Amino acid sequence: ESATRDAIEAVPNGRYEDAVEIDGFDEPLLIKAVIEIGDRDLVVDYAGSSPQVGWGINVVYNYTHAYTTYPLKCAISPTIPNNEGSFRPVRVIAPEGCILNAQFPCAVGARHLVGHFLSQAVFGALSKAIPNKVIADGSAGLWNTQLEGVDLRGDRFAYIFFSAGGMGARPTADGLSATAFPSGIRGVPAESIESVSPVRMLRRELIRDSGGAGKYRGGLSQKMVLTVDSGLPAQHSCMYDRTRRAPRGFAGGADGMAGELFLSDGTKLSPKGTYDLQPDQTVTLRLPGGGGHGKPSDRDPEAVREDVRQGRVSAEAAERDYGVVVEWTDK
Numbered sequence: 001e002s003a004t005r006d007a008i009e010a011v012p013n014g015r016y017e018d019a020v021e022i023d024g025f026d027e028p029l030l031i032k033a034v035i036e037i038g039d040r041d042l043v044v045d046y047a048g049s050s051p052q053v054g055w056g057i058n059v060v061y062n063y064t065h066a067y068t069t070y071p072l073k074c075a076i077s078p079t080i081p082n083n084e085g086s087f088r089p090v091r092v093i094a095p096e097g098c099i100l101n102a103q104f105p106c107a108v109g110a111r112h113l114v115g116h117f118l119s120q121a122v123f124g125a126l127s128k129a130i131p132n133k134v135i136a137d138g139s140a141g142l143w144n145t146q147l148e149g150v151d152l153r154g155d156r157f158a159y160i161f162f163s164a165g166g167m168g169a170r171p172t173a174d175g176l177s178a179t180a181f182p183s184g185i186r187g188v189p190a191e192s193i194e195s196v197s198p199v200r201m202l203r204r205e206l207i208r209d210s211g212g213a214g215k216y217r218g219g220l221s222q223k224m225v226l227t228v229d230s231g232l233p234a235q236h237s238c239m240y241d242r243t244r245r246a247p248r249g250f251a252g253g254a255d256g257m258a259g260e261l262f263l264s265d266g267t268k269l270s271p272k273g274t275y276d277l278q279p280d281q282t283v284t285l286r287l288p289g290g291g292g293h294g295k296p297s298d299r300d301p302e303a304v305r306e307d308v309r310q311g312r313v314s315a316e317a318a319e320r321d322y323g324v325v326v327e328w329t330d331k
Contacts, residue, residue, distance in 0.1 A: 001085030005040035007077035008089055011129055013037050018124030019048075022117050022141075023241045025055040025272050029099055029114060033121035037129065041089040044068050044122065050099045055272075056109040058102030063115050065092045070182055071119035075126050075133045112183065113241050113272070116141045119182040120248075127250055132171040135181075136218060136291035137247035138256065139165025141240075142183055143287055145226070147277070149234035151198045159197035161188040165242070165287030166211050166219030169253060175219030175290035177206055177312075198230040202282060207257065207289065209314050213321035214253030214292020215299050220312055221257055221289040225282050233276040240271040242288035253292025254321065260286045296322050 019032045032048035052058045069090055073080070080086055094101035099114055123134035143165070148158035164180035164187055178187060190201040203225035211218035228234040240259060247256040261269045264282040269275065277283055304324040307313035315326045 001088050003080045004077050004086045005089050007080065008037065008042055009040050011037050011076060013039065014129060016125040016128045018121050018127075020117055020121045020124060020137075021245055022114065023244045023271055024050070025053060025057060028244070029053075031100070031114070031117055031121045033118075033125050035122070035125045041091070042072075043091045043093065044072070045093040046098065046100045047093065047095055049094070052097055052099050052102040052106050054106075056107035057111065057113045057272075058106045058108045059100045059111040059115045060108055061094055061101045063111055064094050064100040064118065067115050067118040067182060068092045068122060071122040075123065075130060110144075110239055112144075113141050113239060116183055117241075124248070131251055134250070135170050135175070136168030136212070136214070136250040136253055136293045138168040138175060138181055138219060138290040139221065139242060139247065139259070139288040140181070141242065142180055142185060143259070143285065144239040145285070146237040146239070147197070147199050147226075147228060147234050148237075149228065149230060150232050151230050157197055159193070159199060161193055163187055163222065163224065163285070163287060165221040165259065166256060166290035168247060168250070168256070168290040169212070169214050169216040169218045169293035171293055172216070174217045175211060177211070177220035178222040178287075179219060198228050198234075200227050200229050201225070202227060206312070207286060208311055209317045210257040210289030211312070212247070212249040212254040212256040212290060212292035213296040213299075213317070214249055214251075215294025215296070216253070216292065217299070217307065217313070218247070218249065218253070218256045218290030218292045221259070221287040223287075224285045226285070227282045228277060228279070231279050233278050235274060236277045236283060237274045238269060238271055240285075243271040247288055247291045249291035250293050252295040254296065256289035256291045257286075259288040
């Protein structure tokens, strides 16, 4: 407890605010955070956040508390062990009935689609106090893909797997690509998916130019092309976010790429909905990319050239976003 209070004392006293807008279900949702930093304690207040909704994306208070204290610890006291004392200096307030303190009997099964974005509101507020200790916005909410139907043997199947887009850039390094934060859940290999279900991953790759430009570049997102080889329709339940609002860059960094999903005939799909994937169709998922950190003009030109050589950034984006011309012999 004493060590945590010492860490809080090193942060300038004050009131720091941020608001993050995410896709929501029928309409956008707002996560509003106010952090009051005292001498040796702090309060995070989510008053003003959207009210709970009639869909299963509501968040219960203990989940809100957990996904608030975690980014606080990452930014303020990352080396201090977790125990009861390390939580005593931190108070988390979320009004009853808001999306972050939903009341029984509302549905909360997909709470991660909102709760995983709390770190962005926390970091956004702290960026005004300790800008060199927080990361830019990233994909945040896991993309949970669930498919169910009948397999090649005629048996019913239901399979769900998790995927992640790009992390936001760090104050001292590029964001990690296709890596989950703040959940820390690992992505599922294509081979594992295909060994236990009739789901086939026809393509999986990092998306060039999906990370926001900056002194440090946002992490790249990933693209997946899926089908089901049972010869029968399969129901695809989508649990995705950041398709309408891109992850923000920090400290002059550019936003990352927003996500999207569409069928092989070009039909755009709802990020939170259910439809039947036909046997002759594929569905493409393009996950969000991380925001950049710092001004793109401050990036080391050699790092830009290396990104182009590695296929992370196109030569066109290198010139447009960084002012770095890469000759064809460097590609």
